[in-house]
Amino acid sequence: MTSTKKNKIKKIAEQFRDSLKFPKVSSKSGAELLFDSDLFTALFRERFGVSSEYAEAFNAAFKAVTEGVGKEITKINSVVSSALLPLLVFYKLYTPKDGQSITLEVGGKTMNFTRAFFEVRNKVIGHPSCVDVALVSGDRKTILFLESKLTEMFEDTRTENEYGSSYKDLYKQSGIMDALNSRGITIDKEATNLILRSELPQYLEGIKQSISHLIGLVKGPQDNQDQSEYIKAYNDDAKVLIYATIFYDSTHILHNQAIEYENYHSLYSDVIGAHGDAILVDIKKWAGKSNGKMIVIEHNPLTYQKLAQENPDWLDDKVKTFYGL
Secondary structure, three states, X not given: OOHHXXXXXXHHHHHHHHHOOOOOOEXXXXXXXXXXXXXXXXXXXXXXXXXXXXXXXXXXXXXXXXOOOXXXXXXXXXXXXXXXXXXXXXXXXXXXXXXXXXXXXXXXXXXXXXXXXXXXXXXXXXXXXXXXXXXXXXXXXXXXXXXEXXXXXXXXXXXXXXXXXXXXXXXXXHHHHHHHHOOOEEEOOOOOOEEEEEEEEEOHHHHHHHHHHHHHHHHOEOOOHHHHHHHHHHHHHXXXXXXXXXXXXXXHHHHHHOHHHHHHHHHHHHHHHHHHHHHHHHHHHHHOOXXXXXXXXXXXXXXXXXXXXXXXXXXXXXXXXXXXX
């Protein structure tokens, strides 16, 4: 959008706000807002039964989720917001109290995680990759990167996706080609840009997103002052990086109509899970670097349902009821 168009929109917003003498409230990007974020978060806390002792943690986590480059403030008010689900599940670990932890089976063992970061940004090409949640283990030696999925696989299933030319050389590497071909996905070798094609409609963006996140794990954090704690955890403490995707299992709602969910569950496992090591080899060769850390890729998606079962007292009651967890 050009600066002229932005100024026109800003002028309209100012006129609306001034008509009723609303106080000026702006986002980090300068967009005019109706409510101060503290009031906005109070509405969410009330709706989902967040207790007063966790108000500060929720407010801070809410800002981290909604004021990042993903601009989730425009999406989080949706009943099926993909940004809201991980926020409500992990917010207590954003500013954790002593002794708080959540347990997950990852990396071949059961681990406790005591700190959460939201929308962490790692270097890729040009724009960074933004991973929904990064969980730090109690001993700080492991960071678990979680890409959260709710309804995306229902919204964006297609037979072709096009991306920038900068990715083309990476996707022509044998490990990634074999991974894609295992599910009938090919690239257009003649095109300048990267074009992924599938024999059948699939959630191609999810696979591209996971590969970009793996590039980010290899290249490391983007230098930003507002994620200094995450950068320290990555650079100074972490020895092992685990990548996983975590799904909301919708089969209990849709029953035999959840084919898109089931297809992406197997797509992730077949492409990223089964070929993760080969994909990492290609990425390190293409990027010309290895960060010296062990990178582990979960073979199968995690689910919020299993997380809730393994941590029965973790979620707020209204959050449990809302998501059927």
